[in-house]
Amino acid sequence: MKNQKVTIKDVARHAGVGIGSVSRVINNLPGVSKDKRMAVERSVAELGYEPDSLARSLRTQRTQTIAFFVNDISNVAFSTIAKGIHEELEQNGFNLLLYNTGNDKVKEKVLEAFRIRKFDGMIISFPDEDEQTIKQIMKSNIPFILLDREYQQFQADAVYSDYYNGIRQAVEYLISLGHTDIGFVTSDKDIRPSRESLRGYHDAMKLKGLKVKPDWIKRGTFTVEYGRQAFEELLREGEVTALIAGSNQLLVGCVEGVREHNIHVPKQLSLIGFEDSDFTRLMSPAITVVKRPLIQIGKQIAYMLLKRLNVGDSNNEVFNLVVSTELVKRDSCAELVKPPRKKE
Template identity: 35%
Template structure:
């Protein structure tokens, strides 16, 4: 039998109202009474029942997060780091994170997870949808909580959006390869249709254009973001194209591509210059260490959490797109 507000009230000799007000600091209570209440709470090791609170307050102090992490061995570092950033901020506000991982690539699954969240009375939703067109959210999302999109720009639903500067990051990477004299540059990127993939392709094209290099379709491979497809994409591009540099636009694909280069004993950067995406520790232990574009993933999570907390606290300004700067981290691979 865990003790509730009633037991505390009993022991302190006051009403449950008073106990509640002491806990929530929501009306004046004499110091003397307060002391008695606190004492009783300590004695009984009182912990509020959050189910009762949620029911009564019609909110759960919980934010739902949906991310697409495929069920491969290589969890996607990126979203894990984002989640940690979110956690950190929510914790400060006394909020919890309910994490749901869409490991299928199905919109139906995403809908199911949102319904579950609704059932849990979430106060806000942060989502990296597998789809660019999120108009289906209109029928699913309860209208009474804010939605914040991360990593992918939504279409068909309005909300804040936190995303890194993919065009800029990609441009930067390709430009730096060009600066080193490369003109035949391959690109491996995630499936198009997702904002980040689209934009990273744009950045690539932009850099070529600016330097008067013709864009060549067959030097670009798009694929799902798995270790295996990173491997296969590298294989495909290197067996058909005569490239001297390769840019890979996310961390999982980068890892897979490196495996191929490693297997084939391709010398980096002399045979092939490589720039990867996302700066995690493992990029330091390849031979040579990888040059990468770093996205501020932890910060992205923090930002998303801050924005959603503001919305919950009645920030009614119009929806904004927040762009986070990327950075070129130069190591030995180019």
């Protein structure tokens, strides 16, 4: 059979079972004894049988594909989460299709994807929280999971990172080192990560009886360029002794400013990033970060969606998961050294 395509009949004959049994094993359906299943799997391996995925999708109306609508795949967080999603899907015979929405019109991309119907389920992390787009998606009856997006009028399966406690712990750590003038650079979009991060920042400061000056908070795009701009503004204002960057891109921009102005971290400025990466680990000094388990987040999202796709899962209860963060302390933060009082 080396020069011929192995067929399902060949597998059935080799395994000593009926074609129906082979089909059920290939499509991972019940109704096959353990011995027969093992015989079929052994024959598939020995003969090198490759199921016709197109024919199978026509029969089952499944594409074995999951779509991931992501704001910016160049963002290290999204690309790492996508890796975790891919690993989990691949183990279950599914493919991952990436839609990089960027700043384009999301609704048009989603509707076009619906029309073509290239996927069985969706993982959604749009640039904003436009409820009209989600309403359209819910009408399609295609299973989906939200990633760090929240819609007040709709209940849906979602995986959230605990931005609130992540930023709150970062602020509390800086306060424990004597810092009271703490800057925070984050997104200007009205999305859950920004809302929760700001809430964590304000609550931590309020709990310690510290006032927050509006100028200490800088809000803009999640880009290196805005990180640099925000750093320059804080430097001109000259008050903050510690700074938290709300994303990896914003952190890179802040570090560019630190280097340009020869500011010593942590003697002159304590610095914390949000998201761990090779950049934060290999910097000198290594940067303290709020860390998310990105690979695990991706795998959990994929697991939840696959469970929804499972024919036997009739549970309609909405499931939300909040994933904890961890403050990884490195060398970019230090106790605030106050200048000695001048003698009168």
